[in-house]
Amino acid sequence: MGNITIKMLAKELNLSTAAVSKALRDSHEISERTKTRVLELAAALNYVPHPYAGSLREKKSNTIAVVIPEVADSFFSLALNGIEAVAIENGYHALIYLTHERFEREKTILKDLESGRVDGVIMSVTMKTNTFDHIKTLNKAVPMVFFDRVCEEIDTAKITTNDEECGYQATQHLIDRGCKKIAILSISESLSINAKRIQGYQQALLDSGRQCEASYIIDYGDDPTENFERLRKLFQTADRPDGIVATVSKMTTDIYLVCMELGLRIPQDLKVVSFSNDSTVAILNPSLTTITQPAFEMGKSAASILFKALKNKYLVLSEESMVIPSELIVRNSTSSAV
Amino acid sequence: MGNITIKMLAKELNLSTAAVSKALRDSHEISERTKTRVLELAAALNYVPHPYAGSLREKKSNTIAVVIPEVADSFFSLALNGIEAVAIENGYHALIYLTHERFEREKTILKDLESGRVDGVIMSVTMKTNTFDHIKTLNKAVPMVFFDRVCEEIDTAKITTNDEECGYQATQHLIDRGCKKIAILSISESLSINAKRIQGYQQALLDSGRQCEASYIIDYGDDPTENFERLRKLFQTADRPDGIVATVSKMTTDIYLVCMELGLRIPQDLKVVSFSNDSTVAILNPSLTTITQPAFEMGKSAASILFKALKNKYLVLSEESMVIPSELIVRNSTSSAV
Incomplete structure (x- = not known):
């Protein structure tokens, strides 16, 4: 687990850690020659900046959370593929949390997400969710978009089918x-x-x-x-x-x-x-x-709207709700020919 | 978006931020009376410590990554349920990454995980993975366990079926x-x-x-x-x-x-x-x-072994490999009665 640190780079190059840090951030205070030396060594030693440190500085995690009941289900797994497709396009990771239909677990997950671990949340509630304070609290901290199993009590974007x-x-x-x-x-x-x-x-x-x-x-x-x-x-x-x-x-x-x-x-x-x-x-x-149901499209739309909100903080999410129609496909289980 | 910070708590209580921070960490340098004041206000204002700051300090993310090709697949969704069950028991989150069978995406994900975002990785490779340097590099940084689609070239625990x-x-x-x-x-x-x-x-x-x-x-x-x-x-x-x-x-x-x-x-x-x-x-x-296939059991075993490694850094992961047998279940698609 010998991760390369800024300190190690600094020692190797006989520079201060502050200078190395500034060089890595392309600061104008550092000469081009020094920047090149730092970057070459960083590349050679496979230095990767600690993501949490970066995210503290930028206040961005480049991560969204998807909170759903289950993935062993064709609707949710397809919707998740739709969400993921949009997240990748936007250079984001999707952190997937499963509630397994447990209300207590949903509350614990949302509490954890309040702390800024993610930039936004896409969610489908459990079948037992019947109070909403935990969702209201999180909705104040990060933008949220609901799909399928929406929460009517929360004033935000909801992607549903008819x-x-x-x-x-x-x-x-x-x-x-x-x-x-x-x-x-x-x-x-x-x-x-x-x-x-x-x-x-x-x-x-x-x-x-x-x-x-x-x-x-x-x-x-x-x-x-x-x-x-x-x-x-x-x-x-x-x-x-x-x-x-x-x-x-x-x-x-x-x-x-x-x-x-x-x-x-x-x-x-x-x-x-x-x-x-x-x-x-x-x-x-x-x-x-x-x-x-248009599962993939519902996931894709939920994610597209969330990223729209992340790019434009003045977006009124509740005005972005959508209803995407499902389709009746007739097969033999309802055939009248007997 | 209006998160409560240590600075705000300090201002409200007329204390230094250092004192508040120490009180929250239950430091012996702070009196019980002050600790109570700080904790009561923190609870009242719903203060949640920034998780990345905590993880920089403790060098622990309490998160594992699961890197799999797909969830719209009964094997992987059941295995994931097995992994999740063990992660929850251990107070961990499982960050789920989907490669969608794309080798380039697998490399990008693994590169990202090198930086210490997670404490361990459970993985099943894409159907196109034919070089292994990206896996070898990550395996030096964090403990890895493979299941199902294992990587023979890496010397670690592998959970397979027969x-x-x-x-x-x-x-x-x-x-x-x-x-x-x-x-x-x-x-x-x-x-x-x-x-x-x-x-x-x-x-x-x-x-x-x-x-x-x-x-x-x-x-x-x-x-x-x-x-x-x-x-x-x-x-x-x-x-x-x-x-x-x-x-x-x-x-x-x-x-x-x-x-x-x-x-x-x-x-x-x-x-x-x-x-x-x-x-x-x-x-x-x-x-x-x-x-x-014993999908749920394979996921559960992979996660159990990973947590064993996280608790005991002297564990030799390659000695923990397991083969869990599958079962032939005969139904009508192979019936000889015609």
């Missing part, structure tokens, strides 16, 4: 394909995107003159065994649904597996629409009808 | 299921794990008295259109394979889609084994026989 419309569209599609009893899996009551998807679902049912039954809105939490059990129960009731909307991608595997176990056929016995960006949707058995 | 055996096992399974012409998709000639999987494939063919034909070892690069075209050509030749080994998960979707397009049936016309950790493998059409 969640309510998508909930409506998915449900309407199931109605069009002849479904009478449509269920929806709900990931969290406190997430605004989830609430909007549910609202769209409810509105589509109302607009077609149907009742919204609370028993068809199913909680889907973070305990895999409970989720599976809840689906198994739902699919075994006399009044089992003949159509279902999965509000996040990972629910799909459970729906398909429970159907296989119970001998229910998709789409004959149950039609399925899922919010998903998985690359495998076309090769599932049967292929899956999806609401495909 | 790649050669898995290549053998996958191929043997296809032979057992009656395949006569077995192809393998190869992701990169320079990656040691890829070379080992191919060696295992070749050995299995030799052991069953068969020829290894070079035309059945197919390059699978990072251009999606070319990959698709190459598969389409292979599957249209008179001598098309009746069995195929996919050495990484993302190849599966292409194989299935080309078969759908050409009207080839899996497993009747082509049997498929894939290295994969995707959660959807059981619900594919047909369900996919896999070599399932």
Whole structure:
């Protein structure tokens, strides 16, 4: 771990450390000849300035933080690729923090970020985030941009997709394909995107003159065994649904597996629409009808707006919010031909 | 953006900045009464010490770097979860850097890490990494642990799975299921794990008295259109394979889609084994026989060994290498019942 320091360069060159430091910063106080000597030795010895020292001086870390629940998820991993692409273009690093859906961990991470470790933050909240003081405090210290799981209470840029419309569209599609009893899996009551998807679902049912039954809105939490059990129960009731909307991608595997176990056929016995960006949707058995979100574009837009704010401190972030529409892609899991 | 500084605390309390700084560090030179006053005001104003200043003093960043090709991949996202779990336990942050399989980007990242930004590095190289000076240089500055795509040239801990055996096992399974012409998709000639999987494939063919034909070892690069075209050509030749080994998960979707397009049936016309950790493998059409790697465990082990090294600087990292076996899970894509 023998890092080269300014002191070592100074000793080698028989100069003061101040002179070496000034030469490295290209100060006018130092002669060109001395600068050349310093720079040549620094290059030869592979001297790298300590990044934290530089950032204390410049008050810039050239780093942004991305705070997201998870990367083992096609939506977030694609969004992250979009964020990274823009960060690289701007000569920045993206520090990636995973909350794993834990509210306490989100608070700890945000507290840590208050201290100036990064120049800006891009964030998607946990499914359990239901108070916002920790976000408000950080938002005073560094510019923040939200994407997907936004925080309505914070006055800043929010990059979302048309969640309510998508909930409506998915449900309407199931109605069009002849479904009478449509269920929806709900990931969290406190997430605004989830609430909007549910609202769209409810509105589509109302607009077609149907009742919204609370028993068809199913909680889907973070305990895999409970989720599976809840689906198994739902699919075994006399009044089992003949159509279902999965509000996040990972629910799909459970729906398909429970159907296989119970001998229910998709789409004959149950039609399925899922919010998903998985690359495998076309090769599932049967292929899956999806609401495909513009994940990469959402990440890219969130990062572009954050860098706009970093370059122009007078930018009003809340005026930069965007809604990028998702797309319904019809495949065999909602086919009406039986 | 209105951060509270030591100077502001000092002014408010009518103390010197040095006294405030000492009080915050719990110095014996400062009276308990003054310490209490300082800490109370610091708490009230939500003062957070600048992390870089602290790390210059302590020479510790409490951060590790994870350098990987991609997160939109089930293996790496699960491994990352394993690394993160251990980092959190140790009170560390994991800084995640994505190379996107670009060698130049890998070099830039490693150069940046030389400067002491992190205390240790966990890494999986790009598929194009074929020189190693950038890694050797970083390895002199901070402890490094490799996982999965290791770098044989560097003398440190390497966490791998039994790649050669898995290549053998996958191929043997296809032979057992009656395949006569077995192809393998190869992701990169320079990656040691890829070379080992191919060696295992070749050995299995030799052991069953068969020829290894070079035309059945197919390059699978990072251009999606070319990959698709190459598969389409292979599957249209008179001598098309009746069995195929996919050495990484993302190849599966292409194989299935080309078969759908050409009207080839899996497993009747082509049997498929894939290295994969995707959660959807059981619900594919047909369900996919896999070599399932211990992704989470590999990440966890890599991180545990790195933290062991951070706590004990006399640890000989190269003696900590581990091989964690993968598992062949047989599903319908290699079924012999037709």
